[in-house]
Amino acid sequence: MPAQNNMGKDNHPEKRDCAAWEQRSIDYGATWKGVLFRGMPDMANEHFHLSHLNFILQCIKDSKATMRILDVGCGYGRLSLPVVKKFPQAQISGMDISPNYVKLYRKNTGRDAFIGAVDAIPREIGTFDYIIVVTVLMYLPENKLRETLSSLFAHLNPAGKIILIEPDKSGITFQTCCGLTKLMRKTDNINTGGKCFSASEIPAAIDKVGGSIIREERIPATTFFFLLIYLLTKTLPQKWMRGFFRLMTVLDDLLKNKKLPTLWSFYLIGKK
Ligand SMILES: C[S@@+](CC[C@H](N)C(=O)[O-])C[C@H]1O[C@@H](n2cnc3c(N)ncnc32)[C@H](O)[C@@H]1O
Structure with missing residues (x-):
């Protein structure tokens, strides 16, 4: 196993926090279903994956060869791998509560x-x-958001940035419509839980801990058409879907700065 960064000893959290993730990582391995939507066809998860990745790649400015990047809750490296490919000189490392994902x-x-x-x-x-x-x-457990953001800031260089993507409450209606989510969850019994944040929750916490939002984006088109994405990827040929996803990406790009419903909110954060 290559060890490019000497990150010190394993800091194992309480076992109950990681048991479900450990199981999920074992069941799904290095696949999108492990870290995105378990019930979504791969092609749809690829579209969601690219929305995350494009934002991250746009945020990282390769200003120095000694650039250090930490991927917190890294999973199997879905996002770090393309970052490593784009910035091979950078020191990139991961951290996760699941030993198998590590x-x-x-x-x-x-x-x-x-x-x-x-x-x-x-x-x-x-x-x-x-x-x-x-x-x-x-x-995270309730009430830990502010404290955790504060500790993330403590691990930033003076001009360092946090790239944060978290689920937004505004997207829930679209994601659960017609009981689709329940249908999709029938695939297994693993419950990794997780919450969605209200529109002001993360910005307010960032402000309180001395951070400032440099960039904030949404994916309204993908959100509005979530159910359609599920149904079409199950039924239409892949080549038709490629065009559909290209259209979604163009629409998301046009609407990314509008305060419209979104599955995830995307933030680039610096220090004030
Ligand atoms: C939805 S997955 C996302 C993985 C990766 N960030 C990605 O987007 O591909 C959530 C990840 O966070 C990890 N995780 C959950 N709770 C955590 C915690 N308290 N500290 C660190 N990692 C955690 C899980 O093991 C899992 O790998």
């Missing part, structure tokens, strides 16, 4: 990762230019 991350990205919880990042790992946090804060 193992998969190391295997997939060729970079080091360690076991740890987002609300207990060890001081000795130092500071970073970018900290990527995608759909992780949603699993």
Whole structure:
């Protein structure tokens, strides 16, 4: 196993927090279903994946060869792997509560990762230019958001940035319409839980801990057509769907700054 960064000892959180994720990582391995929607066809998950990835790649400015990036709640490296490919010189590492995901991350990205919880990042790992946090804060216990953001800020270099993507309450109606979510959850019994944030929750917490939002985006078209995406990817040929997803991406780009419903909110955050 390559060890590009010496990140110190594993910092294992309480077992109950990671049991469900460990099971999910074992059941789904290095696949989109493990970290995105379990009941969605791969092609739809690929579209969601690209919405996350494009935002991250647009946010990272390769300003120095010694750039340090930490992917918190890294999973199997879905997002780190393309970042490693685009910025091979950068020191990129992962951290996750699931030991199996840490193992998969190391295997997939060729970079080091360690076991740890987002609300207990060890001081000795130092500071970073970018900290990527995608759909992780949603699993925090209530009242831990502010404290956790504050500790993430403590691990940023002076000009460092946090790239944060978390589910938004405004997208729930579209995501659960007609009981679709229940239908999709029939695929297994793993319950990894997770919450959606209200529109002001994350911005207010960022403000309180001395952060400022540099960029905030949404994906309204993908959100409005969530049910259609599910139905069409189940029924239409892939080549038709490619065109459909291209159209969704163009529409999302046009609407990204409007305060419209969204499955996830996308934030680039710096220090005030
Ligand atoms: C929905 S997945 C997202 C994985 C990855 N960020 C991605 O977008 O591909 C959530 C990840 O967060 C990890 N996780 C959950 N709670 C965590 C915690 N308290 N600290 C660190 N990682 C956590 C899970 O093990 C899982 O890998």
